[in-house]
Structure formats: structure tokens, C-alpha cells
Amino acid sequence: MPIDQNKLKEKNIDFSKILDKVRVFAPATVANMICGFDILGFAVDEPGDEVKMYRVAEPGVRIRSIQGDDGRLPMDADRNTVSACVKMLLDDLGILQDIGVEIELIKHMPIGSGLGSSSASTVAGLFAINTLLGNPLTKEELMPYCVEGERLACGHGHADNVAPALMGGVTLVRGGEELDIVKLPAPKELYAGIVFPQVDVPTRDARQLIKEKVLLKDAVTQWGNIAGVVAGLFTEDYELLGRSMHDIIIEPSRAILIPEFYAMKEIALSSGALSFGISGSGPSVVAVTKGREVAESVTRKIQEHLSTNGIDSYRYVSAVNVEGPKVLPFND
Template identity: 80%
Template structure:
């Protein structure tokens, strides 16, 4: 019955011939909120161009910017696989055909939600092509499935902020319960992506299955303090709260010069500093764009002096999420 109700939302006369969508990169965990917090940034991000086809089915025309690393098989690529999943849910798999061009503007394996940006762009694009029959919250479970396909773990700390924009809290998964949090006006991120390889699966395997109760209590207090700080736009409370005693001590081992970069960030006025997602990207949270820029510049200079190339990005929190271009 629910599927039939959804089916009635589709007006075939209003289906678009093509659409182009941008979806943003994200900083998962937000330092102290492992697997439950994340925020979207303005840049980088990925684009999807989607074209209606006379032949039913989902096909990938091309992928740019991936150095040939992503599959063109529509059943193995997370973008096309999730689009197929949505069309099947709407019972449109025999009526609608689409062709996809994926343009990667962000590096794979960066810790900035590369797979989630592509998946969100694809699902946002097919929804727009169909006349937006689903709202963003209804698209979110499909995005989570995309993460499961990409890395074997269906988490939402990247896809939720990429899709909904802003800062999101994943309260639970059964059922999926996502809450948007306030974004203080002057909250910025200085992000540096060192050119070292830290596979997500390897980073996750380092995490301890059990933690000390005293460390768990410290982490709970930090998460609660951070959320309170966001609601109050209290930058001092945000700074005091954004400390990770559970995940960072283990994952930092995989990132060369991590603690030296952290010292540079804190010495130059950052509110906090930590790992973006599973790394190797690192993020300085700051009050204001100028500090974020200074910190990112100085960290990049330090990495160059130590023979490590890197990319850098400075951004406010992106409250819009994906958009049609």
C-alpha cells in the first residue's frame, strides 16, 4: 500500500530530461562524536549529471576524476546501485531509464566522505529528475545503503550531513533517527588532506572493542558539552568539549606528523583539532574564517618541510547540502 501511495507522486509528464547536482564533502565524527556526529562543508564535493533515457535501466556513461579506480558496472558502483534501488522502491525500474556521468572533484580515501558525496549527489539527482517525490529524510536510508556498499558498514555520519546539510547527530539506527543541530555563525573548518594512504577498513580495525568506563564517561561528557555549545553558540564550551580520548589515540598513529599538526593548530587559535572521518585528512575547528585559513596554511607549510604533499580546504559549515546546479 505504501509503495502505491508513493507511486502516485510521480507525474510522468513532469519528469526532467536531465539534471546536474552537487553534493558536499563532510567531516564525520566531529572529533569527539565517533559514528554519530558530522558536518557538511562548502568545498570540495562531487557532481552527478543524470540524463533520462528511452531504454529502461540505469547505466553509467562516464566517471571523471577517479583515475580509473571506480567501477563502471552499474551494480557495483554505489551511485548507480542506489539509483536502481530507489527506482525499484518506487516500482519504476521498468518505466524509467537513466544514464549517469559522475564527476569526482574530491579525492578518494581522503576521510572527507568521498563515496557519500557521490551517492548523495546521485540520489538527489534521480529524485529531482522525477519531480522530487521523496523528501530528504526519505532519501536518507538509500544513502546509508550506499555507504554499506562502499565500505561494508552502513553508517550515516557522512551521508546525513551531506544530504541534510549542516551538523547532524545520529541518535540511533533501529530505526534510523537523525537530528539536525544548530550551526554557530562563525564556525569554520580548516581542512588539510596529507597525501598518505589510510584505508577506512584499516583505520576501523584499529579501534578497540572495549574501552575503560572512565574514558567512556569522559567522551560522553565531551559529546554532550559540544551539543550544548552548539545550541548556545558558546565557542569556549565547544573548544573544551571537542576532545577525543577513544579513537584519536589509536588512529593518529597512521597519520604522519599528526601531533605536530595539532600543536600548530592550537598555537594559532584553533578551537580544536582532530581527524576527519577515518583520516588521513585532519581538521581544525575555528571561530572565523581567518584563523581557519592561517592554520591550514601553516600546517601545509609544515608538511611540505617534511616532504609530504597535501591539499587544503577552508570552509564554513554548509547548511544547504546538495543542490541542483
């Protein structure tokens, strides 16, 4: 899915219709869906990130403020993934020197949570600038810029977070150099019970633990699991989803970075979860359930277990978010 700059410059931006301001929310995501490393993911209702974008007289893109990041994110517009991607898009449209925007980034989700924090911010920013301009681009045309944001954030331009955050629902990333994003159905009773333990697992470190080579028999098992997940989504076969959402390749390496992982997994599966695993690179974990009630019960029990072991945590329960980013009313 390369960026066709010539095609973008052919888009006519009506400056008289550009909005003065826009406020956008983009959702967190559960990347990998346990067994689909770098290719599967789904969006959730909460948490997520928010961007407020304002049109200003002075040309260029600037960060006005960042909230909720504990001072960890750069204010430099060329280094912050949100503003850098907005600048890239405006440049490709040929209007970077003709328009000025200022950005307020509100982080409602922790950095390094394994819930797609950087992708939610980037998606919110790109969706906001597209809305401000009158929606000249489709979501598919915004996707390469979202992927570039991931490359800037963690050095690897993968789409398993940005695809569901932008498109909503469950997505499959097929292909290598040219992205092919496939939307998959989301069963209505499919819920995620997410627990984010307060431990630090940097994405780069988590990726370095992954084996470069796997046994063919393990690969065949994993392929079968991924195929089972896709089939289960189409047929709304929750038992098949539960049997299929197992990771024998990535989880064994990454689980060692997450305290009490296997204890949490035992709690989840014995309490009715369909499956349990790591969300993205961790440390967040996810219990996939049929229905909200089981997800609520599982996350509560896991959080209680972590607390008795001296580990603070956040918990979230959500159905699959099929909408993706959305425009919010201003509250000021």
C-alpha cells in the first residue's frame, strides 16, 4: 500500500471549507489476537487517545500541548509521531506551506501498555487532519501514514495495531511490502477483558526475544490456529475461537517478561474465558470471552491476584469496537 504522492496532489482541497477545529478519539487495540503475530488485531472501546486540532494563521504543524504522558513524548513536531505524520500528509497533498494547524494530544492510555498507545495517537491525528480538510482521503489512503507513524515510534512499520484502530473491528494484515488490510467479522458477544499490570515491557525489548527461526511443526500448528480464528469469526463459533486462540511461538518467549503471567492465565481459563494471552508486546494481557459478564469477572479476579502480589494494575472490559476513530463534540 505505497503512498501515491502524485495522486494525492491531484486532490482539490477547498480552503473555504476547512474546519476551524476538530476533536477526535481513536481506540486502543489488541494486536496479534494471541496467535496472529503481526497480522491480526481488533479495536476496543476503551482506553484510547484523543487529539484536538486547530486551524491557525501561521503555516506549519505544531504541538500545542500534550497531556497524560508524564513528559515522555517530544513536543518537537518533527519527532512526535502525531505531528510528523500530519506534516507528511500535508506535504504530500502539496499544502504544507499553505495551512497552519496546532495539536493538543490527550493520552488516556499508558505508554508501553501493549494496547497500541502510539498507534491510537497517530490514528487520531491523521483522522483529525483529514476531517479538518473535509475528508479528502479514504481510510485506505490514510493507512500508509499510520504505518509510518509506527515506524517512527518503534522502528518497525507494522500494521497490526493501526489497522484495527483506523478501520475498526477485527483486521487481518495480509502481505509484506504492499499492505493488504482485510476486515473480518466481529461476533457481537465477543468481549475482551484486559488487564494492564504496572510493569515496564518496552516493545523493542519484547521483539528482541522472538526467535528468528521456528520448527515447521510449530508453524503448522500456528497456521492452523490462525485459520481457526478466521473461521470462528465468520461462523460465530465461540468454541472454535477458544480452541484456536493459542500461541505456541511468541508467547513462551514474551511471557517471561510479565510477572504472574501463567497464574493469570490459569485464573482466566478456569473462570470461563475462551482464551487468554498477551496483548501486543505486553505487559497487558487479554482474556477473550463470550459475553461481558465473564470478562468482568475474569479481570476482577486477575486484578485481585496481582494486588495480593504487590502489583498495581488497570483493567478494561469491552466488546469489539467496530467503528474505529470518531469525531467528538468539543466540551469547551
